[in-house]
Amino acid sequence: MTRRKLGWVPGSSGGGVVNLGFDVGDGAVSGLSYRTYTPEDGPGSPHAREPELEPEPEPPGSAAAPPPGKWDAWRMLLPFRPRPKRPSPQPLDDAGLFSYLTASWLSPLLLGRGGRQRLDQSTVPPLSAQDASDRNARRLRRLWEEEVSRRGLAKASVLRVILRFQRTRALVDAFLGASFALMSVLGPVLIIPRILEHSQERRGSLAQGVGLSLALFLSECLKSLSLCACWIVNQRSGVRCRAAVSALAFQKLLQFKSLTHISSGEAISFFTSDVNYLFEGVYYAPLIFLSSFLLLFCTISSYLTLGPTALISTASYLLVLLLMALLTLLIVKKQKHTAEVSDQRIRVTSEVLTCMRLIKMYTWEKPFTNIIKGLRRKERKLMEKSGFIQSLNTILLFVAPILSTLVMFLTHVGLQLELRASTAFTVLAIWNSMRLVVFFLPFSVRGLRESQSAAERFKRFFLQESPVLYVQAGTDPSKALVLEKATLSWQRARPELANRAAEPDSNGHAPEGTPPPGGLGPAGTGDSLAPALHRIHLAVAKGTLLGVCGSTGSGKSSLLSAFLGEMHLLEGAVGVRGSLAYVPQQAWLVSGSVRDNILMGSQWDQARYRQALHCCCLARDLEILPFGDSTEIGERGLNLSGGQRQRISLARAVYSDRETYLLDDPLSRRGRHVGRHIFEECIRKALRARRWCW
Ligand SMILES: Nc1ncnc2c1ncn2[C@@H]1O[C@H](COP(=O)(O)OP(=O)(O)OP(=O)(O)O)[C@@H](O)[C@H]1O
Ligand SMILES: [Mg+2]
Structure with a gap:
């Protein structure tokens, strides 16, 4: 829909x-x-x-919810919150700290109606207002503007802005990381030795033993809770960051008149890959806090338990972590290279499949087979290499903790220092928690690396200047379209360059490739920045039927684009009065039925629809189509002829009932009879009788 x-x-x-x-x-x-x-x-x-996106329609049920206040997010830090009189549509917004950290706010949803409630669109609550894209995008935009005004465009950093965007959450995450690290060493340092002593000496009471076990259980629970909370906080920060960056990039994209400065592939990869890389960066990178705290606490506690030889373990861990970080960076590089080669192979393969007839006719099978085989070999080698490095990393993951404790104990014993069983077990238990850090490290490094390159691409994207809307509302009610000495170009050119391109040189000759003033000009010749339209003075009165003739590439389509605001105005003025309908030279259809393509979301009006079909000569075509005007067309539907596509495009314009019609080559690809019918019935009667057309 x-x-x-x-x-x-x-x-x-x-x-x-x-x-x-x-x-x-x-x-x-x-x-x-x-x-x-x-x-x-x-x-x-x-x-x-900066044209803003209009706010999305509120989801049902959320209309009653007041907009979130500045301090609403902080209320979540209250351990328990009573159920409010007017609950928020999203239960997470009413959750207290305990409910948030244990995710118990989800229980009513999951256990609703005795666990028999189906989870579907109607039962899943709407998104929290705190996570909504417009709110987060506004904040990110403000922070980006502050960063640009503080450091200038060249030095502004997207990563720094993202860090500021989630500064408070990062601090909470650091606190949780520290509490996890503390709990990880508290049990082994304070409780495990007591339990060992208690079991060896058999002097303590049963209650003391049970108490110690309970204390160990509690510290393990707190440890797990801190770790889970880290994930929850990071994930929500990642979701907000992804929503904000996507919304901002989407707003930016909508401002561009054409994608001349970035390829459509790049634009798509912003929304498919790069936002996910940033999400992973925000999700995994804060684990570095947790890892650092854990390494610090493990070092201090094992130093206090065992003595200076414990530092050997720290040193070997640092060495292994460094090695693993380097290996992860190498894997990222190899995988990127592999993806490029895979892309190349897929492109060649699809080209071969598309042109199979031609290849067979010219007996080019062997050369093409060799090209694909070569690319496949290259791809396989790269995959083998990254697989090998990945295996090395996995080996390190399991070997590092054993190796570092072994080296530590061997050194300790080699130096003939005392080593009691309870001390050895305690130190082992302390360093055991470092396994988690070794496990997290590749994720953190990968997240940071990928998000760094994604942030650079975003910066390039955000630095693109938004085009200026130059079309003004016409002041003279008798004139539909006005160009006042307008010079327009497809490229954004500096005015002096544009003027130089149009002005005669000192000998009074026009620069090479420059058309005479007051005419349509070939933009492709000479200077690539040369304007496509030069100092055009034109006023089209209401009710005028005006045709523009010219050789191919002379700028007829550009003239229409000038009124649509798609070009760059270098000098003069462009004015339009009333609403416009535009039929492009290349018909544009969306996936859907013929009727959908003509109505384009407008209200159904049978008489108007019939008239549009009649004057665009479409009635006969609809009889041939298998399901009449309900036949699916567009990318996934039936293939139409060029003429049929053009006429559907024209019918859309006729149905849209606008004041001025801009028709680009409306009679191309038509037979003589159809062309005559369209000219008489559509252009001369239907459009002219209703309003004015051009
Ligand atoms: N979207 C665009 N972006 C950049 N340059 C463009 C664009 N559209 C047209 N041009 C350039 O403007 C010049 C005029 O092209 P235009 O399409 O306006 O000619 P035309 O008179 O409509 O030709 P035809 O009769 O073949 O349709 C060409 O040199 C073309 O390269
Ligand atoms: Mg054209």
């Missing part, structure tokens, strides 16, 4: 320039709509640079 996430609805009356916006449905862009332009949207206005 399509939901209009952006409230960019066309204005029904009154002038105004329009702007393209996205309709997003089920996580995919499913349509385009126009937004009425207001004078406040001019180039100088804040909206011009």
